[in-house]
Amino acid sequence: MKREDFPRHRKEDEELYLKKRWWLGMTLGDVLDRTADVFSNKVAVADDNGQVTWSELKAKVDRLAVSLMDLGIGKGDCVLLQLPNWHEYVCAYFAMQRIGAVPVLLISGYRQLEVGHLGLATEAKAWIVPDVYRKMDYVSFMDEVKAKNPQMKHVISVRATKGGAGFTTSLEKLMEGGLTDADRERLAMAKPEATDIAHIVPSGGTTGLPKGIPRTHNDYICDVEFLHKGWEMSTSDVALLVVPVGHNLALLNVVGTAVVGYKLVLTDSTRPGDLCKLIEQHKVSYMPLVPTLVRRILESPDLTNYDLTSLRKISAGGEPSTPDLIRDVYKKLNNCTYVNEFGMSEGILTRTSMTDDIDTICSTVGKPCCPYAVIKIIDDKGKELPRGTDGELAVWGPTVFAGYLKNPEENKKSYTADGLFRTGDQARINAAGYLTITGRIKDIIIRGGENITPSQVEDILCSHPGIADAAVIGMPDKVLGEQVCAYVRPAAGVKLDPEEIKAFMDSQGASKLLVPERFEFVDAIPMTQAGKHDKKALKKDIKEKLGIS
Template sequence: MMNGVVPFPKDFADRYRAKGYWEDLPMRHYFKQWCEQYADRVALRDVNRSVTFRELDERSTNLALNLLALGLAPGDTVVLQLPNVIEFAYVHFALQKIAVIPVMALPPHRFREMSHFVAVSEAKAVFTPVAQRDFSYVEMVGRIREQSPCVQHAIVLGDAPAGCVSLTELIERPATLPASRIDEIKIDPEMPALFLLSGGTTGIPKLIPRTHNDYIFNSKNAVSVCGVREGDVLLDVLPIAHNLPLACPGLQGFLMKGCTVVLHANTNPEELFPLIEKTRVTHIHVVPALLIRWIESPVIGNYDLSSVRVIQSGGQRLQPETRKRTQQLLPNCTVQENFGMAEGVLMFVRLDDPVDVRMETVGRPICPDDEVMILDEDDNPVKPGEVGELCVRGPYTLRGYYKAPEHNARAFTPDGFYRSGDLMRQHPSGNYMVEGRKKDLINRGAEKISAEEIENLILMHPAVLNVACIPIPDRLMGERNCACLILRPGMSVGFEELVAFLNTQEIAKFKLPERVEYFDDFPLSNFGKVSKKDLVAMVVERMTKAA
């Protein structure tokens, strides 16, 4: 087993094999199978291009061989930071062919996060665009290479400057190595196929090892409950490095069924609606903030969106009013709620659940061996219908974060249940309802922000004596980050100055506070800790009075 990876206990692994959940085949086996079975069908599309399954296989094989020639080897890790482009799929397939393990970073991540991912994973290469708007990924990777000599290659999408390697060239340049080199590589299906990122509460995201066995099963199960038919088309517009658009069922699940995946990085309705009409999209992954933006767009009535049958919503609780409005505008469409985590367990509302269940719940687990416990503060199971922390284990739920033994001791029960930090209760139907969270997270449009990470950075400002970052409710994003400050005597810092200071720390922009409130002291709980619940109420009251 790879050093730093917590394996599944043998008795559980044996059970998952006996039940057919794990087939002990690497992900590349399935990828090749799909490409052969559906060779002439269109696998991938964007605004201007279409790629068949045969072309996907050929180009990813060629890329894989060129990556081997470049010096990457089975068992190496890389950091993959690409937007929703066809080249992402080429890289994903190529890395699985040669057992190179990607860390799935997001395009908004900046030096602070990316340097951490490189250091923890000891990445041999980083895949990025050259630049985006006014941000230079090349410059960022150059600085990372200066402090992390493990990075041997900067592979960029676009015109490669000196010191970088062109991804386009690696895809298109005929390989000199024979294709048999790939077949010679042996892959242990219990090894990580990739690392996803946590929405962790204790700073920069942790790495989540997803094995070949568990991650292909993840997609198989997810696609089975989403009404996917032959000829269907998925629009992948959420950042594809996230678990939902990648594999729940996402890119992997739709390709598994011989369907087409349309990749697009811009969420503007003026671009997306004509793309949906043109490609006859049937399924879309969204987060509530995105869906609200679309249904409120004045141009929604200008396009034929009747092909859309399922809009799958995750990341945050979807309000019933948004669901009703969507189905008024798109009468052929069902909005399907789901609850999932990069760490594993997935819950889906079934498409044939009664209307009241679809309106009120986030679904139920997709596998009979997804074990769920709702625990109270003393780790005792709550009574049916009562609220507690969701704790889970199963054939595709991790047994430990990568290289994080101290955190794992807190994040898992002694018998291996993952403590999700989500407060839930079971609906009489058997589905589950989200009732809040135990972890100190801010859920901004389904991007999870660690309050502790931002608080630690704000405390570095010389004017700040104490800080508490809290989630304030927002109709569009669900929550926004409000920084509550206690300043040092005689000192001051305004909102714009604070944001400018945080930008010098080079963090993803979605983590920045969007409001600042000032206090002389903070309310405390009975245990002497800052009562963020009371802080939220106080800030909301201020906002109400100011409105």
Template sequence: MLEGCTPWPADPARRYREALLWRGETLGTLLRTAAAEYGDAIALVHGDRRITYAELDRWADRMAAGFARYGISPGDRVVVQLPNVPEFVAVCFALFRLGAKPVFALTAHRSQEIGHLCRITGAVAYVLPGVHRGFDHRVLAKEVRSGAPSLRLLFSLSGKGGDVIDLSTVDAEPVELPGQDPSDAAFFLLSGGTTALPKVIPRTHDDYAYQIRATSAVLGMSTSDVYLAVLPLEFNFTWGCPGVLGTLVSGGTVVLADDPTADDCFALISRERVTVTSVVPSIAQLWLEAAEWSEADLSSLRVVQIGGAKLQRSVAERITPVLGCELQQVFGMAEGLLTLTRLGDAPEVVLGTQGRPLSEEDEIRIVGPDDRDVADGEIGELLTRGPYTLRGYYRAPEHNAIAFTEDGFYRSGDLARLTADGDLVIEGRIKDVIIRGGDKISAAEVEGHLLGYPGVLRAAVVGVPDDLLGERTCAYLVVAGERPSLPDLKRALHDCGLAGYKLPDRVEFVDELPVTPLGKVDKVALVRLAERSRLSVTNRKG
């Protein structure tokens, strides 16, 4: 096990192996097995590019040898920040086979997040997009490298410059590579927690291979399935629930979308006969609106998975009538636990719950503030442990001490209850996180940057309910002197390296922030204030 990772205790690990949940597979071999069985079938589609299983398998082998030629070794960490392109899949499989560890980063991440990931993981390399949507990541990479002593190699998807290596040149004759320990970390996902910068989540070959197989079985994935990757590939939801990897293991085809808009995605669904996709509620709502007037043929769709944020029942009720497919509600976390409604579940379960745990070995507790189990049906904090839920964040012993119970249950920070039939209903969050269109934003991080703006004395950031995005961010500020405009604040935060999705949607000014009896900022009161302000504006417009 890689230094800094927390292994599963011996007893549950043995139980998972005896139950054949963990089968000793490595992620790099999954593609090898699929290529042997489905060699000439199409594995990936992106625009006009169509890549077979055999071609993807050879590409991964040659790229693994190319990375090795540049000095990347088993155990090395490599930050991977690419859009939804075939290179993302090839890079990850190449690194899996080499024994190096991809560290997933969103294309929206900027210097603050990328620098943090490079430093905390000791990354030796960074695979970046080049210029993507008008932003030159090569400039960012050089800035990050100056503050990350371990970082020595930069690989760019689009062109080279100076000491930035063109990713297309990472190619060499395949060589024999060392075998991998399936219980070791295969790659790293990022948390969406309350801390200013993301925690790093090690996912092992054993646990992730199980997750892929189990979610594929729940969806009945087969060679006839075509999966549309709409959300970023770096999301656990897109990558392996069952997502890209589950589709490839099943012999299906993965279609990569550049943009989640209905125009682009409906065209892909129609052209490629997409059967399965996964989206967040805000995208689902936009698709429902577009479907009312679109003439695109969506008849191939059999299932749309929706997760990442709370799905309003009014939206859930429209999925099947408008899109003509089954809805699967999914609650999940990069840390592990997944709950899903099953195909054929009663309408009340599909529309009103987040379903049942993926595995029979998933253990769930709903507890009160005293860590004691609440009565059946009552709301409490969701705790969990199981065969694909981490036992500790990477290189975070102090945080692990509070994020896990002594007997290994992960404290999710989610408020939940269980129905009489054992289905999970997510009711809210304990942690101070805003979920905006599926992206998780730490209020504390944004507040810290706002306090660095000239004249800002106090700052509080809250999530305000929004029909489209689930929540929008509203910043409440106490300032001295002239009040800054929202565009000026956004520009300053962006210049600090804050990702675009974290920038406030609204700013309100107050003389004092409300506080609770314990002296903490009363964010519940601020949310109510923001709602009243929004309704007042709506009424005036009306």
């Protein structure tokens, strides 16, 4: 794709960001080079296949970049990147940054519908993918994806287990050998501009086909730099990445390791015992997670079987962190700080600081990581609301993207007249400038004309000692329009009674409006690939139970 096919930041914004040096004018390839040159013999990335040093990683990246050019992939060409938490993902991502190619980050669970759609939307020339991963057989729908994408000339295998049938080549083959002087010259000539698109992340919504979110080298490096400064990350840190690398939450740390120079440990296991073992083995100091996984770790009997004293920081986003979960971290993990955060692939990141008190961490998601970001709470007409008032969160700044890919209608709706991005999240800002997310505007339950925020009900439910997790949705009702339905996962060995839960909510001061009309007790709540409650699946389930088509 050509640069003009992508949305651009407003000219006046670009000029300001560069003048203020909020944008550094560097590419992600530059960032990798600097860190590899300084820490050449230090371990960069470790996974289930071993580990690579920075000099080894740089050599693999450069060799692969040249091989991709030999396949006809160059500046502006999109490549679907669909890999698990393997070091090959890091190699492929940074190889494309070398030559201005654009990785399109796909989660492992995407099948022909999403892969075919995103391939066509981005005009992808190649697809990097395993043949099989866990229960997913990508070869089974490969022909369907290729038929929908005639422009896709290459399907590149990684760790093929069935001989590579259906693939045009393998990533392993493309990384073989060294570089000639001519190769190095080609790499230098292929270097992109800092204003070029670095990658495209699909939107993480639970309805409809995903939208493409393009990010430039400038705005993404700015995003990562300030995020990691806020986390007080240093070259002595070791980060364990459990979140799937196809998500922005993970990519912030893949790029973060190149920006900061810490060691990155990749795992595709979410079993608490495996994670505890890796923390002990690698002396992990930091883990970015989703709250659901934090809870699973804290509830695991393996927690006391390993030495976890190296763990100093846990950050969690993607869904609300309940106060009881946060306080449990401080009880069960000595000297570990919980960073409560909120972020979007579109570019806004907020977090509590390492020095915030526990009440602030429990009740807010902190302040913007980038001190030059602007956050406002606005009404439906775009007017700014006073502090302490609920409204829509709108943001502006050097970390925010320029707009969705090939989606002018969505872009028109998504920005205010003065250039702020409307996040679609309901929030408030307190007198001290701390942000609290109070719900998702589209997720609001409207019961008899009254608005109910699901996260508020979930927080109360999860404070019940017998409830391990809860997800709240609106269920159809002929009289009221919607009623409140709660899917509840009881704590181990606990039998729950709806009337007792209602009494508990009453004792917590919850209005009757917040008390669910229906409870569904389940062994597990379905999750999206992003690690959030899959409310689309829950809404479908309750409709089936109610006999509504």
